[in-house]
Amino acid sequence: MKNRILHILTLAAALLLSARPSMAQEAVEIPGGSFHSILPEVEGKPLEVESFYMDVTAVTNSEFTEFLMENPRWRRSQIPAAFAGEGYLRHWQDDLTPGEESPADAPVTRVSWFAANAYCGWKGGRLPTLDEWEYSAQLMEFDTPAQSNAFASELMGWYSTVNTDNIRSVGSTGIVNKYGVRDQFGLIMEWVEDFEPPMGSDFQLNCGSMGRMQQAGNLYSYAASVRYMTRMSFTPQTTTGMIGFRCAYDAPLTRNLYSEPALREVLP
């Protein structure tokens, strides 16, 4: 039922897009591969991910403003309640002006899944899948397990101190995966296409799940668990001060991202 409603709303949302984006932002190819998700998996069968492209940074306030200029029905004053909660862009000064505490090059936050999804469609892409996003996120290079654990420990500290009043510019974390994708940690949390992964009926969002999520056997998976839990609590209308997004694109690219942005209308 839930999925069907989501599907209908997504279709409806796709009808509401308009006009062309200025220039697709920089994306990089993430070669396919496999990884161990923190969710229960068939033993000896890591998750396979095909090659795809993903934005180097999260979508910024200025990029999202462009989208809103071209797609008026996604503006705060016009978006239907079915597509975003009350908090949608509530920290902005008005429909097209990010708030004073929202620099142009900081990631846009307080956007619903629908808005993020529409934006990526307008860009000619889509939201990354949960597996794509997490696969990219663990493509970090650490020399030793100790380094990886120290990094994960910092991350847990970050999850306890997120300051939504002071979200810094994209690229400012210095955290980058080995293909150049930046800030998957330390800045915001990000929407993915399937933010509520299908779970076994015996696998629930409770205090027993944490221990069962330690599949990779390191602290890194612990930090990942926090992301899974947070995403699983969301509805597609959720808009909080720490959630933004970036886009992904299928590989091989059938067009040049930099000169041929998609021409699609995206309406809520």
Place this chain on the structure above:
Amino acid sequence: MLLCSFTALQAQSLEYQIDGMTFGMPEARVYTDDYDGPPVVGDYISMLPNLVPLDYEGNKHHHIRMDTMVQEIEVANGVRYRAWTFGGTVPGPVIHVKEGDRITFTMTNRSDEMVTITEPGVASSQFLEQTAANNFMDAQPSIMPMPHSMDFHSGTVAASDKWRTIAPGQTIEFDFVANYPGTYIYHCGTPSVLMHTAMGQHGVMVVSPKDGYTDDYEVDREYVVVQSEYYLRPGAGELYQYDFEGAQNVNPSHVVFNGHQSILHDQPLKANAGERVRIHFSNNGPSGTSSFHIIGAIFDRVWMEGHPFNEMRGMQTVLLGASSSATIDFIVPEEGSYTLIDHEFADAEKGATGTLIAGPRK
């Protein structure tokens, strides 16, 4: 605007009784609205160490609201962090009900909202009047959007329904009956439950037995003391932050009574020589044990978990695991000052002490 969550769960609306206790509560409701009223609402809700006396005969149906939100608080001299709270303090408010009372509980996840606890709402709760008058932790509202949930140990329900996690902006509402008397922790049950409780999401509900603890005497004073650990380390700025490794290794930075290293010294419990004092003591953890003792006193009677059937006498120390409690009566022997202490001295030296000041015998 009222958007119901799509989450489908089996309905559990067939109420039934066993041994005079009531089970089978209706399904919890999760919804979104634009509530912006006081974050703590209810008639028998107070700030530690106070307990609002129950002034009614028989049983009562309580309607209680306790929202979850972020407050920057002080937990020791010079140590501030942005706590995840129920009601705005750590530990959260003390809720007092009677064995057999029904509770309709409402909680909005306001972690993405600035909520102040220093301006009492109109007729909202004694708790908010007390925090406004005595903002000991110097609480300042803050925002850190996170999913949260509520797990009352005093409730006997399906956790998969009532203790569900809700996103920022969502509200959960459910009923339960306080079937068993005792002092029960409540806490956030959202993973990482270690992180959520260590960040401050815990408190106690005191369920007083319908026939009292003993007919032998009346107590002169009644207090609530909660022990808990903090796992903090200096952060990037002036604030402290969660120490993940400290929490994993059960190496707390602070072990405290009533949420602050010095609150029970700066604002000691009061009594007079010759009085009987009752303390509802809960060890909220999240991970440590407590060996509670009062220097110079012997516990005359102790009811483990606060249940009147679990009576012990003449105890020097009460050992409590994480999320265990005891209701403790003792006689204050002489005028003077008495130290409340976790006799696990590593904990005591991290802050788990307090003071009771006794005046002359009256």
